[in-house]
Amino acid sequence: MSGFARAVGASLRTYYAPGRATVLDAFYARFLGAGDLAFDIGTHVGDRSASFRRLGARVVAVEPQPRLARALRLIFRGDPGVTLVPALVGAEPGEAMLRLNTANPTVATASEAFIAAADGAAGWEGQRWDAEIARPVTTLDALAMRHGLPAFVKIDVEGFEAAVLRGLSRPPRALSFEFTTIQRGVAAECLLLLDALGYRAFNACLGEGMEFAHAGPIGAQAMAAWIAALPHAANSGDVYAALAPERLAP
Numbered sequence: 001m002s003g004f005a006r007a008v009g010a011s012l013r014t015y016y017a018p019g020r021a022t023v024l025d026a027f028y029a030r031f032l033g034a035g036d037l038a039f040d041i042g043t044h045v046g047d048r049s050a051s052f053r054r055l056g057a058r059v060v061a062v063e064p065q066p067r068l069a070r071a072l073r074l075i076f077r078g079d080p081g082v083t084l085v086p087a088l089v090g091a092e093p094g095e096a097m098l099r100l101n102t103a104n105p106t107v108a109t110a111s112e113a114f115i116a117a118a119d120g121a122a123g124w125e126g127q128r129w130d131a132e133i134a135r136p137v138t139t140l141d142a143l144a145m146r147h148g149l150p151a152f153v154k155i156d157v158e159g160f161e162a163a164v165l166r167g168l169s170r171p172p173r174a175l176s177f178e179f180t181t182i183q184r185g186v187a188a189e190c191l192l193l194l195d196a197l198g199y200r201a202f203n204a205c206l207g208e209g210m211e212f213a214h215a216g217p218i219g220a221q222a223m224a225a226w227i228a229a230l231p232h233a234a235n236s237g238d239v240y241a242a243l244a245p246e247r248l249a250p
Helices: 003-015 020-028 047-054 066-075 112-118 140-147 161-166 184-197 220-229
Strands: 037-041 058-062 082-085 094-100 131-138 152-155 174-180 201-206 236-242
Touching: 003 066, 020 047, 037 047, 037 140, 047 058, 058 140, 066 082, 152 161, 161 174, 161 184, 174 184, 184 220, 184 236, 201 220
Parallel strands: 037 058, 037 152, 058 082, 152 174
Antiparallel strands: 094 131, 174 236, 201 236
16 A cells, blocks of 8 residues: 555544544534535545535535545545535636645645745654646636535635635635644735635634634634734644624634
């Protein structure tokens, strides 16, 4: 078995662990219901897409890594409610280089700044981006024109989150983006972009914990300050933005 296959197997065991589906579904039910449309940007092994489908939403699953895209075709085979898009998402259509970490495909990235930030950072020791591949780039606006405006967008693209949001001009009712403590500036830029789109309510989850860190929604500036104050060991999390603040209550 190749290192890549072992890494994907580990991800499948982690993200499809017993009981996890119940936790994901209970959390995402505040954002999605039957008949809604969700975009899963950076689908990886598809645990979020699977949750969105269990909630009755249609899913556009965007995953640029060819071998992960093949795995997703197997995971969701025969499901007409999942549309797989094997591409990157960015600020404008075109082509970009995707840097691959064959031992840890979770952290493939189109951001050279992300790789530079990880170099030598505590908790990122031993990570090597040892291959690259040219991939087509689409935008959130282009996906919305083709598939419809989503109710929810999940973005997890390893330091490329701000580029993804620069390709969005119409705000969905809610979305999330991943942040890391090695690139807090990317999170700050994302919050500015979302504020410009009209979002005023934010909350966050740390790591893979599906519990909000704040007792209620906070503003973009307060969220940026909270991320800036996190210890380095917090590592990562997801910021949630919603046009209706009540969606962000614990």
